[in-house]
Amino acid sequence: MPNLTFTVEGVEPLPFAAIPMLAFRLRITNTSLDEPVRSIALRCQIVIDAARRPYTDDERWNLQDLFGEPDRWGRTLRPLLWTHVNVSVPAFEDVQVTPLGVPCTFDFNVAATKYFHGVDDSDVPLTIQFSGTVFYTSSGCLQTQPVAWNQESRFPLPASVWKQMMDIYYPNSAWLRLQRDVFDRLSQYKLSHGLATYEDALAKLLSARAAQ
Numbered sequence: 001m002p003n004l005t006f007t008v009e010g011v012e013p014l015p016f017a018a019i020p021m022l023a024f025r026l027r028i029t030n031t032s033l034d035e036p037v038r039s040i041a042l043r044c045q046i047v048i049d050a051a052r053r054p055y056t057d058d059e060r061w062n063l064q065d066l067f068g069e070p071d072r073w074g075r076t077l078r079p080l081l082w083t084h085v086n087v088s089v090p091a092f093e094d095v096q097v098t099p100l101g102v103p104c105t106f107d108f109n110v111a112a113t114k115y116f117h118g119v120d121d122s123d124v125p126l127t128i129q130f131s132g133t134v135f136y137t138s139s140g141c142l143q144t145q146p147v148a149w150n151q152e153s154r155f156p157l158p159a160s161v162w163k164q165m166m167d168i169y170y171p172n173s174a175w176l177r178l179q180r181d182v183f184d185r186l187s188q189y190k191l192s193h194g195l196a197t198y199e200d201a202l203a204k205l206l207s208a209r210a211a212q
Helices: 057-062 070-076 111-118 159-169 180-192 198-211
Strands: 004-013 021-030 037-048 080-089 095-103 123-138 141-146 152-158
Touching: 004 123, 004 152, 004 159, 021 037, 021 159, 037 095, 057 111, 080 095, 080 111, 111 159, 123 159, 152 159, 180 198
Parallel strands: none
Antiparallel strands: 004 021, 021 095, 037 080, 037 123, 123 141, 123 152
């Protein structure tokens, strides 16, 4: 059976995709050279290991929505599931470097978005856990085996790369999803005050609140 190891070597924003995307470089090594891999139907679970990095006071303030008051973080700071990704790996014998495209969202109702937006530009520790099916040739016959359950790779993702990607797709912007009735109320406020944009409406509301 192929003896496989998985290592994430790097990451960069993927421009011009339909949605914001990060492209990870995944190196797969097979040390059983007499049993070449024909393909892998690979599944990846990506987890943010939030407890494996320190936090500044500003970051602790920004992340209270996720983890609560900082004095509770000893109980609440837990790994965050980011996403699941599937990829088809082509045939190889010893080493294959394959792109792993990870779609991202700027929806601030998603925990991962809140996390990346709330931290500074230093590294975010990730654990990528692998599963799936390996198709390989042994003694001239096509065989299958599952990816070993304990296969994973740790990778420090610079938060600056995530923010650079969002700046490519949404320059100087952020997305905020509202319930429809709240959006309708905001629309009525904008129209009744003769405001040109929703940003103007929100700015006027915030200014009025601050003046109270």
